[in-house]
Amino acid sequence: MMFSKTFVARWILPFACGCLCPHGFAQNQPSAKAAAPVDFTGYWVTIITPDWRERMITPAKGDYLAVPITLAGQKIADAWDPAKDEAEGLQCKAYGAPALMSTPTRLHITWQDDNTLKVETDYGMQTRLLHFGNWKAPGGAATWQGDSVAAWEMAGGRGRGAAESPRFGSLKIVTTRVRPGYLRKNGVPYSANVRMTEYWDLVKDPKGVGRIMVTQQLEDPEFLFRTWIVTFNFMQEPNAAKWDPTPCSARW
């Protein structure tokens, strides 16, 4: 039994590479936008239910419930002084990437280019750029939103004829080189060594409304006793009617 080159190229390599090649078939690799198994673009609003008093409002000083905080982190949190942050121009310390998805915000997600997904928030007016492909960090000073490298994780099909069936998959994002800031508005810190891994999944609820589920892992050897793993969810909105850009605030 022999396989022609054409047969292998057309029928075997694409399937094998779909499983084995982390960035898809090397030849003629489509852009991240073209390869997207799901569409995250549009306007989204967070739904704040769990840990409401830590997320919806500024928690009381010394409230670090559910955060696996270390003693070093506790000392910093207990010394939280928003007036000092304001004086130093650091009102955005609680709006960095490790905290941003937990905040009471809306998201506006667009493709900045074929390999960069842009995630804007109205809360604090922040912008996350999720870079696909072989993106290289430009270097320089760390930023509130850090460097985010993204990749699609394609889901398997459910039978032959998959080309005609809907595509499924998740978005994986790894963020590093974040400027030190706060996990919560009340000064619970994260360090410059924090590493954040996220999985974004998109589902349609029974009414056909999109829901994003974000699963977030935070590793911070300085201020977290163990990996902190949390989830958040966002509901799709039809337009920008409720988009309300609000600058960073150190207190509220």
Place this chain on the structure above:
Amino acid sequence: MIKRVYSLRGGALLLGLLLISSPVFAQVDLSGLWGFLRGQYGQENGGGSDIADFTGIPINAEGRAVGLSYSAGSLSEPERQCQYYSPRYASTGPFALNIWSDTDQVTGKIISWNMGAWIDKDIVTVWMDGRPHPSANAFHGYGGFATGSWEGDTLVIKTTHMKWSYLRINGLQHSDMATMTQYLVRHGDLLSMLTYFEDPVYLSEPFVLTSVWQLNPKANSLRTSPACEPIDESDRLENTSIVPHYLPGKNPYANDYAKYYNLPIEAAQGGAETMYPEFRKKLKDQYHYVPPDKCIRYCCDTQDPSVKCIRDGSNRVR
């Protein structure tokens, strides 16, 4: 010209790789012991939600009234002692998820996924064989009736026929007309779930939650629930005419949560608007909310032994 061909050995190798590693025609294996992660639902999973903390839950007026009528003493009633929590509680409860499948021995197909029980939570069987949900008038069990289907690598579970039960441990309830859709996604050793819960009786909007578990072979878990035998725990309840509850407007603890956190009662007692970001502006502009100076209860639950903090409602550092 000589046509280049790939050998049988090379082709077989590729096909072999395809067969052993491809998810294309397989289902995701969800089976295992999944430990609940204590990174969210802080107080709810620790000391338990305060009485009348309904923040961020889309209850309607009836839901709020029922929640405020709740007395924890009702759990001592013999007829309530063996009452299970709702399948909804899997998404916020501190339970591990013990998941396994049942397989048709002839076809090899998965007939059902099962989510194990706990001492106060029934097993949930998720039928994968395409059977329809029964009539609305059929029996409602503590595990409800659940069917599943795959959307990509996401298991979508639709649950109906649940018994009336608690929506939150502090007395909020859902009716037996509630329905639930859950989306389960596995990412390596993490299992994430989005729960979409609807109740035409006590909710004005869907109650949507997300949760995450981590694979943990040592997680404390059961497959079935042990038998439960009710006993008289309180002399007061020997008089069976007493039904622990609070009449409307008479719950002495109704304002406690709001006082603890300087919140207006309208925020503490929940409703759909408290889920959305614009509620912050209302708190600031209309209620002039100011946070308490410092945390005095349920401040911390870190496992770092060097951290001393207030871990419960006692106001004591330990």
